[in-house]
């Protein structure tokens with residue numbers, strides 16, 4: 625042995641690189657894998673027909689009318705994507721102080737759900753009940769005297785959730801962070817014969833700058849008065865987030881979500897460890913846009929970072945990821961098989 629090397633004798637026996645030396649060893653020891661089964665695809669729906677409208681702040685993502693969305697959802701199902709999450713961008717004339725359009729049985733989101741159920745019965749449909757797509761002020765709840773009123777908002781979203789389930793939603797995913805909503809939605813669903821409709825709680829939703837492009841997508845950016853700090857969690861608080869999730873678990877959530885994703889991997893891990901429920905991360909609009917924008921400038925390898933970030937969610941304990949990249953990822957995984 626060449627004694628001039630600085631690696632000492634003990635270290636010399638412990639070579640981490642042995643398991644990394646070839647493609648076959650690396651495959652053998654790989655701890656986590658990203659598969660198509662991990663993906664949930666969020667999509668934006670607009671009124672009308674024949675519409676595929678690019679979202680400037682999210683290159684590669686479109687708002688689609690229901691007919692076009694049906695085609696896209698069919699393709700997603702054919703690729704093996706298990707579920708979609710739908711968000712409506714409704715006409716400004718329909719938005720009002722209380723978000724009353726959320727309680728119209730055949731509103732845009734429920735029309736979309738019914739159409740997907742009929743045309744693509746084998747894909748899961750996840751719907752949000754937050755009021756922000758429906759309110760004239762862009763908040764997730766009812767605004768009264770400058771305050772987002774909790775209990776009144778919960779009453780309304782329970783009714784909206786039941787209508788969404790009536791239209792065919794498989795999972796209700798409330799994102800508005802009102803207190804007590806999970807238990808209330810569970811009771812509402814059970815009382816209306818929807819025992820099999822699940823609840824994926826946006827259990828830990830942080831007050832984040834990463835939502836910017838989404839607000840452009842559903843046209844709430846210009847509407848939003850103030851901020852959402854009185855109902856979303858502060859990015860500074862991890863233990864509070866775990867407590868919030870604990871309440872949702874007690875109230876009957878079937879699955880938990882962490883949102884945004886990549887800057888909150890510690891929360892994913894803590895929540896998976898604490899409760900053992902299925903945990904999903906939402907790789908939100910700003911995360912998508914960061915990767916896209918840098919890749920479009922040739923500054924990073926966008927495809928590589930897309931795959932890496934999603935794999936890291938798995939390593940952090942997530943069972944799956946909501947991602948605007950879902951279709952691209954599914955195509956890539958199909959090709960690599």
Ligand SMILES: NCc1[nH]cc(CCC(=O)O)c1CC(=O)O
Pocket residue numbers: 752754755756764799800834835836837838839852907908909910
């Ligand atoms: N209920 C609001 C809602 N529903 C989905 C997102 C963000 C999704 C994303 O950024 O991709 C938000 C956040 C917000 O506008 O405050």
